[in-house]
Amino acid sequence: MSELTLERGLTAFLAEIDAPTAAYFSSCVHCGLCAEACLFYLETGDPQYTPIKKLEPLKWVWEQNFTLAGRIKKALGLSKPVTNEMLATWQELLYDSCSLCGRCSMVCPVGVDIAYLVRKTREGMVASGHAPEGLIEASRRAVQTGSPMGLQFPTLQAQIKRLEKEGSTQIPVDQTGADYLILLSSMEIISFPEYLGAVAKIFKQAGVRWTLSSVCFEATNAGIQIGSSDIARELVSRIVKAAEHLRVQYVIGPECGHAFTALRWEGPNLIGRPYPFKALHIIELLDQLRAEGRLKTTGKESDRLTLHDPCNLARKSGCIEPQRRLMGIVAENFVEMTEHGEFNWCCGAGGGVSSNERADALRMKAFRRKKAQIDEIQPNRVVTLCATCRTQLEEGIEEYKMDIPVIGLTELIAEHVIETDE
Amino acid sequence: MADTDTLGESLRRLGVTRRGFLKFCAATASMMALPPGAAAAMAAALEKARRPSVIWLSFQECTGCTESLTRSDAPSLEGLIFNAISLDYHHTLQAAAGSAAEAAREQAMKESWGKYLLVVDGSIPLANPGYSTIAGISNVEMLKETAQGAAAIVAVGTCAAFGGLPKARPNPTGAVSVSDLITDKPIINVSGCPPIGAVITGVLAQYLTFGQLPDLDAYRRPRAFYGQSIHDRCYRRPFYDKGLFAESFDDEGAKKGWCLYRLGCKGPMTYNACATLRWNQGTSWPVEAGHPCLGCSEPSFWDAGGFYKALSVPTAEVARTAGYALAAGVAIGGVAGMVGQSIKTTAATGHQKVTVDELEA
């Protein structure tokens, strides 16, 4: 059997380097301001978490192969090569202390898109065998079982039955020709089963023709998190295949940030062609239904609610207003965190950090950034639209004894949907 | 001339009053930035000074320096001082000619060996000694011979001081300055093309008074006259500081007397006393007359990039060089870029699919 080698890692680095990469590395002047936008640096004060330095392996490969002076230096043996030891040291920096939140990319004075480069660097880390254990396990389970948590369709089927029994709603599976294929995340199925019920309730009221797929219900993509296009492609292809098989017009991502990035932005490039369907986040679809007058709600929450924007949705996908318009119809006391939307602060769990047990302590430290934001405005509850964010918020709130419930936006909407019995 | 006369006696014989003489001493002292007491000391010293023997050698020159020194519409004190020295040899001014002239030089050298002052104007050709000879003697030979017995040498004019016009590229005669050839004698460079007459006499007066060389700058020029740049003493300086420039010789700026920097004025790099002493009995000076300073008192001023090109403009052919470099850059960059692309393509085709089995291993 073949194995992962430094050679394969370096080849992956070479293949990843493009014009923006070269422009970015040519521009960094080591000003260190990216550190001031990184929650891992800010909450630990440890300079090794300075974002730009996390890219050192990729930078060396670029310099030694794609600049004339670097090539000459390399030929003369004047430059230090990237080694396995170096990559081993950088593993913690590239995985444990980076949630790919992209906030540094927003503030860099010379415009370096650091998150874009971290994503690229992880390709080489995977190919050279330097990915963290937790993400390797998640990837293996995702590829082999269809879910990073090892969850199989029968589990979901049992849940569908229970939901159908509790409510009066039908949950369609494998309905060819439906308009919408609804995807889920394993975490929702296990930790937040109310999500699927909420979706079914809303869709029934709005008259949406939708379906689940028994061959592919999982939207999350461990390949994106570990940083392997090969694995990510494998997982995305399953969705595309299911959607094409069911001939749906839309594929709807669940309340999960990275799953949306994987589906919406990376997917078409992984399979090398545009989709024959549109990819939307559930919140985008709900906002569409609202705009079309198909989403009818009654009553409003009266307590003080705030919204946590998942980085993958807001900053990295431009989905910022839909969730606010939806909050508008169900909350009368909505308060924004000081920095929100594209300038939100990450919860600390994204980019595969939450799947990497080794980073647990660091992840909790990083959460203090979000804690400070929440403390500042003192809400009664926090609303979010990503299961990973939601889990991190719940864990962090417990860890720091804050006693603030967290709720998914789709469920909140469902609670106010006017039920019409046919 | 009787060399036993003192300078004072000689001046009075020429009709200079004591009062006029003191005025000259005071003016010279202040011009040379000497302390107030120096005027009296100078007067006393000059009064008693023996008329020193001066030998003046003219080599590759245009006689402009001598003109500058001697031309005057009324007999000036500078001129009289000049008359008062014992100018024993100056082939332009002396009456004697031919072998009699050379005999005068040899006699003066013999009589004042080790004491006479040697004044030189003009540069010395080395490419072929025959380019410039006097009485069949080459310039370099005559300079070396005469310098041997000199107490000090005054190189008058930019040619003698730095090589001047004859040395300008491509320097066909292999011209050099006095200090290129003589290294064992005190040398004072009185540069300028030509130098101001008062500067020449001032230097001579100081040497006669104190018997020593004046304070010199890095180019061995007396700081008293060459201590400040034209630019720093220029009456048009405020226009420079405000950014008001004449763009041509007949535009509004030129008429209003604005700064001549853009017309190529070399004032900022030129050290001379023109802006303070001026020329022709203080009548005017080039910048006041509306022409940029050429920098004539500086070494290599002929080669400093054109008289009408601003000082900050490189002498290099910027546009042409940049054009060639750009073309070469496009060629090399194109190749380098293609090499980069091929590295990328090779990497992409050489990519082995990562599988989860491999991850586990």
Place this chain on the structure above:
Amino acid sequence: MEFLLWVRGPAFNLALTVFVLGMTVRLLEIFLLGRRPNYAEPRGPEFGPGMKTVLNRFAVDPGVFSRAPFNVVVGYLWHIGFLACLFLFIPHIELAHGTFGLSWPGLPNPLVDALAAVTLVSLVAVLIHRNRHPVMRYLTTREDTLVWIATFLPVLTGYLAYHRAINPYPVALGLHILSVELLMVLFPFTQLTHAFTVFIARWYNGAAFGRKGVQS
């Protein structure tokens, strides 16, 4: 004087050649790498948001400013001072006028003089800060120090030449031009390239975000 003629002539030619050739190569090396085709349906355009990011990154994020005010203020100060001295000092404009025929209004000399002093002080502050702040100390390489020296010297020699602190003046002016030539020679091989590539980098950043419907 021979020295001044050398730096204004052959040395300038050499430095200019290295600078122009080197930068052209660097830029081509960047652009020829290209970008992969992007098949994801865009949410917004690339060009406009890219251009907007080129401009708006001149303004600092308020949060970053509140956490690193010194770094930001000193960074602005010396960049503005340096560029003002470079482009608005009249003899420098005359250089452009004399070589390319381009001319623009300059600043009065006493103002440029003051800006040069501010630039020098700021640059020294930058160096001290670089050696003290944990993040900057962690990031700083020998190249950064070299680049600092190459940036500092032209301002210092220019300041000294203007004040005639080095004699004779042709030597002062020569040293100033030589230090600029050093800067030009180092330019394509160090992070100094950012003076050009910053606009490319910002555009790519703004374009990538713009495509996703976010103004970065």
